[in-house]
Amino acid sequence: MKIKSRDIRDVLLQLAVALAIGLGIATLVSSDTVLSLLAQAVIYAVFALGVGILLRQNGLVSFGHAVFFGTAGYLVGWLLERDMMPGGLVIVVSILVIMVAAFVLGLIFARVPGIAFAMLTLAVGQMVYLFVARSRSFLGGADGLQIDWPSSLFGLPLAAFYEPASMFFISWTVLFCLVALLTLLFRSRFGSITEAVRDNEERARFIGIGRLLPRAMVYAISAGISAVGGVLSALYTGFVSPESLHWSVSGAALVMVILGGYKKLWGPVIGAIVYFLIKDYLGEVTAYWMAVLGALLILVVVFSPDGIAGALSQMAPQWRRQRRPLPTAIPRRRTP
Amino acid sequence: MLTIGLFNGLVYGALLLITASGLALIYGLRRVVNFAHGALYMLGAYIGYSIALSTNFWGALLISPLIMGLVGVCLDKAIFSPLQDRDPLSVLLVTFGVLLIIDDLVHAVWGRGNVSVAIPGSLNMTVTLFGMPTPAYRIAVIALGAAVVLGLLGLFRYTRIGLLARAASTDPTTTAMQGVNTDRVSSLIVGLGTGLAGLAGVAASPLYSLSPSMGGDILVNSFVVVVIGGLGSLWGAFLAAILLGLINSYGIMYLPGIAAVLPFMLMVAILLWRPAGLAGNRV
Numbered sequence: 001m002k003i004k005s006r007d008i009r010d011v012l013l014q015l016a017v018a019l020a021i022g023l024g025i026a027t028l029v030s031s032d033t034v035l036s037l038l039a040q041a042v043i044y045a046v047f048a049l050g051v052g053i054l055l056r057q058n059g060l061v062s063f064g065h066a067v068f069f070g071t072a073g074y075l076v077g078w079l080l081e082r083d084m085m086p087g088g089l090v091i092v093v094s095i096l097v098i099m100v101a102a103f104v105l106g107l108i109f110a111r112v113p114g115i116a117f118a119m120l121t122l123a124v125g126q127m128v129y130l131f132v133a134r135s136r137s138f139l140g141g142a143d144g145l146q147i148d149w150p151s152s153l154f155g156l157p158l159a160a161f162y163e164p165a166s167m168f169f170i171s172w173t174v175l176f177c178l179v180a181l182l183t184l185l186f187r188s189r190f191g192s193i194t195e196a197v198r199d200n201e202e203r204a205r206f207i208g209i210g211r212l213l214p215r216a217m218v219y220a221i222s223a224g225i226s227a228v229g230g231v232l233s234a235l236y237t238g239f240v241s242p243e244s245l246h247w248s249v250s251g252a253a254l255v256m257v258i259l260g261g262y263k264k265l266w267g268p269v270i271g272a273i274v275y276f277l278i279k280d281y282l283g284e285v286t287a288y289w290m291a292v293l294g295a296l297l298i299l300v301v302v303f304s305p306d307g308i309a310g311a312l313s314q315m316a317p318q319w320r321r322q323r324r325p326l327p328t329a330i331p332r333r334r335t336p
Numbered sequence: 337m338l339t340i341g342l343f344n345g346l347v348y349g350a351l352l353l354i355t356a357s358g359l360a361l362i363y364g365l366r367r368v369v370n371f372a373h374g375a376l377y378m379l380g381a382y383i384g385y386s387i388a389l390s391t392n393f394w395g396a397l398l399i400s401p402l403i404m405g406l407v408g409v410c411l412d413k414a415i416f417s418p419l420q421d422r423d424p425l426s427v428l429l430v431t432f433g434v435l436l437i438i439d440d441l442v443h444a445v446w447g448r449g450n451v452s453v454a455i456p457g458s459l460n461m462t463v464t465l466f467g468m469p470t471p472a473y474r475i476a477v478i479a480l481g482a483a484v485v486l487g488l489l490g491l492f493r494y495t496r497i498g499l500l501a502r503a504a505s506t507d508p509t510t511t512a513m514q515g516v517n518t519d520r521v522s523s524l525i526v527g528l529g530t531g532l533a534g535l536a537g538v539a540a541s542p543l544y545s546l547s548p549s550m551g552g553d554i555l556v557n558s559f560v561v562v563v564i565g566g567l568g569s570l571w572g573a574f575l576a577a578i579l580l581g582l583i584n585s586y587g588i589m590y591l592p593g594i595a596a597v598l599p600f601m602l603m604v605a606i607l608l609w610r611p612a613g614l615a616g617n618r619v
Binding site for chain 2: 111112115118119120122123124126127130134247248287288290295298301302
């Protein structure tokens with residue numbers, strides 16, 4: 001996996017700018033309700049980022065990613081109850097377990113023709129939801145699970161994860177570190193391979209690229225990122241309910257991805273923020289804000305398939321797009 | 337025990353069959369995975385409830401599917417037909433948007449509480465069947481499922497519109513070249529599929545109470561049916577719906593702990609065995 005040093009420098013610079021903006025918002029915004037809304041939006045942005053890269057790199061729509069989002073909280077809560085590992089390790093182990101499980105699922109799902117994938121993820125997601133909602137004895141059933149966090153995590157006091165301002169900044173940092181890592185990953189050979197399989201499976205196979213492995217790996221990464229979102233949510237609320245596994249949650253994440261635009265990594269982030277703004281401000285005016293979102297979703301899919309991020313980057317000045325010239329495929333003839 | 341399980345399985349299987357065959361029809365003609373199908377089922381049930389209040393159940397069973405058929409034709413004219421050349425994924429997302437709108441529409445008109453519809457008087461009795469008292473309404477539901485199977489088979493085998501629909505589903509371009517208005521055929525079949533969703537909704541309403549979550553439940557199960565049966569295959573959908581109904585009812589009787597998960601386990605097993613579903617790629 002070769003990554004150009006210029007790419008690393010670019011990405012680190014963008015990351016620094018993003019973190020500075022986040023710190024600015026966390027210190028300048030004084031209203032706790034606004035910060036709490038933003039913290040929620042950023043946590044869901046992490047979740048939506050996971051759903052978005054599946055669409056971006058695999059060309060697949062998942063209606064079941066709430067499973068990874070919700071299971072992360074359940075797994076962390078369950079492991080903490082057993083008291084076997086320190087809190088930080090529990091989080092890492094939970095995310096890794098979910099990624100391995102998603103990899104195995106991905107190997108099965110990748111065999112199914114594209115359009116059936118959405119239906120399959122929906123059905124499997126609903127299966128997990130029903131299973132957890134009815135397992136009263138060890139996951140709390142419909143009542144959900146209270147998570148017993150240790151008093152400090154990764155060197156931070158637990159209160160840092162409850163306070164809207166600090167939690168907003170923590171989630172923001174996690175979100176943009178993930179965006180930076182993914183940018184580098186998708187600019188590497190792995191990115192090209194997955195895009196080749198996405199665009200033309202048959203041709204990819206002709207040049208010796210398997211179809212199952214790259215798809216399953218993208219699925220595992222996307223599940224892992226959604227699981228990170230789930231852990232953040234469990235940290236913020238201290239609680240996980242079966243409702244977080246319901247397919248309407250997966251649908252909400254998908255709405256964020258499409259509204260924001262999936263072709264840019266920061267598209268789902270914008271989508272999540274727009275979603276929460278609509279939910280909060282429109283929710284006060286009408287109880288039927290979901291219908292408004294539905295109409296908005298249809299309009300975006302039909303008239304602006306690249307979403308808000310696509311529209312924004314079209315408006316951006318020309319020089320940004322000219323910076324990376326395409327490599328010439330034909331070798332230049334050397335002049336004698 | 338064994339016959340009660342068989343009987344209840346057939347009742348649920350018949351409802352699933354009616355809903356899922358509508359889903360398969362829409363996929364067959366428009367190549368659209370209709371995420372709004374469960375919401376349409378719910379809308380049909382609620383419209384039926386209102387009609388049943390002002391007239392009676394039989395009126396609802398007749399009129400609500402007709403209204404839903406009209407809704408389906410409108411849906412096709414407004415969404416599926418103009419978006420025919422888009423990739424299937426964007427149309428799928430549009431139907432998800434339609435789902436959100438219909439859901440809120442139902443909340444706005446009928447509220448979020450549960451309502452129920454009474455079993456029609458003429459069927460509110462028990463019949464002794466194989467030495468067992470069985471509710472007549474449930475027998476009627478099974479009969480309705482059988483009638484839908486026979487009706488659809490008759491339609492596609494013996495009528496001109498059925499022939500055109502089969503042709504348009506196999507190869508829309510060549511069919512259109514022969515001078516067939518494939519767009520109109522598709523609209524009619526989408527209307528029929530949506531009408532079937534409405535029919536299932538009304539038929540289910542005396543058995544289960546109407547609630548805003550009924551659409552999601554039937555959608556998930558219909559998807560399992562269609563994926564197991566093979567996308568767009570009517571025979572596959574018939575077979576898978578009965579299979580799923582039986583698994584559901586025997587699961588509740590013998591394996592209550594994991595009954596809710598059984599259909600999905602079956603689905604994963606079948607997909608590992610035959611990724612294109614039971615019927616494969618045949619229509």
